[in-house]
Amino acid sequence: MDLAFTAEEQKFADEVRAFVKANLPADVRDKVKNGKHLGRDDYMRWQQALGKKGWLVYTWPKKYGGPGFTPAQRYIFENVCAEEYAPGIIPFGTKMVGPVIYTFGSEEQKQKYLPAIRESTVWWCQGYSEPGSGSDLASLRTKAEKQGDHYIVNGSKTWNTMGHWADWIFCLVRTDSKAKPQEGISFLLIDMKTPGITVKPIIMADGGHEVNEVFFDNVKVPVANLVGKENEGWTCAKFLLANERLGIAAVPQSKRGVEALKDIARAEQDNGKPLIENPGFAEKIADLEIQVTALEFTELRVLSQMAQGGQPGPEVSGLKIRGSEIQQRITELTMEAVGEYAAPYLPGLLWHGSNEEPVGPEYAHLAAPRYFNTRKTTIYGGSNEIQKGIISKMVLGL
Amino acid sequence: MDLSLSDEQKQLQDAAERFVRDKYAFENRRKIAATEKGWLPENWAQMAELGWLGMSFKEEDGGYGGGPIETMIVMEQFGKGLVLEPFLPTVVLGGGMIAAVGSAAQKEALLAPMIEGKKQFAFAWLERQSRYNLADVSLKATKEGSGWSLSGHKGVVYNAASADQIIVLARTAGSAREEKGLTLFVVDGNAKGLSRRDYPTQDSLRASELTFDKVSVGADAVLGTVDGAFPVAEDAVDRAIVALCAEATGCMDAVNAATLEYIKTRKQFGVPIGKFQVLQHRMVDCFTNAQEARSMTLMASLKIEDKDPVVRHKAASGAKVQIGKSGKFCGQSAVQMHGGMGVTDELSVSHYFKRLTMIDLMFGTQQHHLTRYSNLAMAA
Incomplete structure (x- = not known):
């Protein structure tokens, strides 16, 4: 057992970082960094760049045109992309229907659909x-x-x-x-x-x-x-939902979210000092960071199991539960950090790319919409109540 | 001891319930929110006619001799309907401060017409850096002849666009965050040198950023005493907090009722989802939370006019902590139990959730008031 990455893995991380820096369009990076909404074309430009490199379907086996990453490489790839403000890869083709087609589809279907998913020419x-x-x-x-x-x-x-x-x-x-x-x-x-x-x-x-x-x-x-x-579609459905639940943990995004929250807490004032120096608030951030670490190491353990040849099992449900709660907690604390300046609602700026100046800092007007929107994470992909039902039945035998 | 409402108070409650039922059906509210002002003058006139704008003021001030319990009663109903008329900034904050420290002339010029529904107010206290510290004021008022000149910025001022007068918390002496040296000024909404940036809020209210560029006011614009405004503002905010707590209990009751109805009717796996124990327990916790919130609101409404400032402040902060906690639990649970429907704009659930969320952020979060309560309680 060894937590440190090997020299080869380090080299791979450098390679990914260099690739993202060279190929992620600057405007898309800025939008992700500033929490702006992305358009179809923003996603497509980035995904097609990844597609050319052969990394878009980074979870696929080599046999179907994937890069054949080891679990460690997957982890590095996801984290470096998040650290460099790359948009999340849209999962519907790459993580959902693609694997269903190469697992259950006919040869003809594989020929017809998989290349366009790998290259992101079809949404x-x-x-x-x-x-x-x-x-x-x-x-x-x-x-x-x-x-x-x-x-x-x-x-x-x-x-x-x-x-x-x-x-x-x-x-x-x-x-x-x-x-x-x-x-x-x-x-x-x-x-x-x-x-x-x-x-x-x-x-x-x-x-x-x-x-x-x-x-x-x-x-x-x-x-x-x-x-x-x-x-026999239910077999495909279950297979797909298990895959969906894995990605849903969103560890790299949450790590990025905690860092962004700290930046906001450093910028916001509280009694003439940065908010991050308020002991009550600092402890909330610390608690959140510990939760993210626990989630990260749970995911690493699952990845390590998968490296031994296993498919993700019902224990993946646990990742979804905690991952979704953590995503919500980040938005909750961000709103708390912003305080009353979370109130202004600027739909033009938020949704229509208008040039309107934000009220207060840029991050403030995004805080509440994010918080509202992120309520969905404990609902979609099978609500957390359903996930707990699966664990109690499949893992605990209740 | 008797915690029941008097006959008159019951009538007030009935009237407020009727108002919400008649005027604030959910689709109607959506229309009101989309109007230019974001509230309806005819509703405001009706509130004046029903005596609600004057009910909590003393008879010698032109009011009808009620108090915080009357405010609690109507605010709770306003919470049920997510009412948009600016009762809190105008009556509770503006009217409250004028009644507390206004001169006879100010009461006559401002409070009397407010009670008749002819004047509205806003309270400008927050600044970009101030968070929830009322003394963190940098907007400056300097002597200019017999009057004053105001320069600086105020943020997230609710109802500023509709207000005839804005009550401004300004620094007249002392350094940043010093409680001494603050003064309240009554400034006309259309004063020269005052500019506004108006916007809607997440919960469909209206607020503004205000810039004061050498706004001149006379000596008679001072509300209360020069340099002595801090305790006045603090009490006004405490009263507003208690009123907000009542509004929040109304929101919680409404959203709990909607959720209960939903889990009784929404079927999955062949049964209403309310048959699942995990939802039953969560629903029970929602009701318990709403009960605690109601109790703390009543406690605070009864203590908010206590002679001892520590009792008043603790009452307000204690209730605000409870409302923050209960409001978050009920709001988040309502969304979760409604599933995807709970996060749509179409259902009222998300709108109650948004209002409860914003109430937690107004005048201090749960965390802020926990610290304030703890400081007050440990010092006593």
Whole structure:
């Protein structure tokens, strides 16, 4: 057992840092650093640069065009990217549908879809939750009926992140309504340009548009777009959710968040001194940093297990629980640090890239929207209540 | 001892409940928030007509002889409806300070028309560096002939754009953060040299950044005594805190009721999600939190006019700590139990959550008031 990185790993870290410095567009870096919202093109420019290098799908095995990183390399890659203010990689293609396709898809599907995911020329989105099916995902009702060599899809999906930017959507659909809930589900790939698809924005508490409802009205989908076997989509769904839960811990982002919080606490005044010198507040930051460290070492232990050839198991749920709570705590303390200056709401500056001057420091007007928005982290990808249910059942045998 | 409301107080509660029901259906509130002022003059006129703007002031000041309990009663209902009219800055803060230390002439010129609904106020105390220290004031007022000249900056001043007069906490002597040497001035909202940057707030109220560039006022603009404003401002803020606590209890009741209804009706896994013990316990904790908040608000409302300043300050800070804690728990739990729907703009839940969040940040967070309470309690 050795915590220190080897000379080779150090060299790899230098290589990643040099690559990010040379290839991350300066305007995108600034937006990430200042907590601004990114556009589709901002993500695409960075992801395509990574794609050219072969690093975009850094979790994929070599066989499917991934770089074949060791767990240590993955960890280094994620941390260096976060430290250099690279935007988070959009997971829908790279971490969700891509691995589903190379694990369950046909040879033809691998040929057709994987290169565009590796190179980020196609934007994917997710069609899982429905208005009536949130935590109880298996109760989903969007129907796909086979007619000749097509499925006819009818229904709606919700909490669809960034679907208004997407070229394709992967969907869980019901292909057998008589079977047990989990047994009549299939995994379908659908071109967003297909007639009959409508995307309707959902405005969130912070005033932003990030998620949508997607409606399917007699949408014709070739049978060739079915991944895995008909009525066995739940296997793909579970596999994908386990992968989603791993990324959700967001350790590098939280480490960056704690540093940003410290910077704010150094800049903010409290009785004529920097706020960071207020013992009560300093202890809250210290407590948070300890929580992040515990999370980081839990993730390292999982990565180390995976290095021995294992897939992430139910214990990954624990990472999601703590990771999401920590993300929320960072935004909570940031707002506390900003104080009354969290109140001004500047939608133009926040959402429409206007040149309006912020009220107070730049970080202040982002504090409350971030706090509101980050409430979603304990809800999405299976709420924390569901995660605890999984651990109590699968790990503790209760 | 009797902690029940009098018949008159019950009538006031009924009237306030009716007002919220009639005027503040959630979609209606959204429309009011989107108007130019962000509140409705007809609602303000109705509040004046119902006597709410004068109810907590003494009869000799033109009021109706009520006090903090009457304020508590209406503020709680305002919290249930997320009412947007500027009752807190105008009546509790502005009116409260004028009633406390205003001259007879000031009461006649300012308080009387305020009670009739014809004047509104704002209180400018915060500065960029001051956080929650009321004495951390650098906006300067210097002698100019028989009057004064004000220069400096004030931030996040609620209702400044609608205020006929702004009550400004300024430094007339002493150094930064010294409690002595502060003076309150009544400045016309359209005074020469005063410029504003207006904006909406996260919780759909209106506030402004104010820049004072040699704003001239007469000697009669001084509210209270020169250099002696700190305790006046401190008491005014304490009264505002207690009023905010009442508003927060209303928010908590409303958001708890919405969440309870939701978990009884939302089905997953074939049953209402309220059948799951993990949500049942959380819901129980929400109700317990709201009860504690209500108790502390009542305690503070009863003690806020105590003769002993330590009793008053401890009451306000103690209640604010409780409201910060309970408000966060109820707000966060409501969002969590509503799932994704809880973070949408569409449902009222997120709006209660935002208001509860902002109430914690106003006039001092839970942490700030815990420190203040601890200092007061240990010194006593």
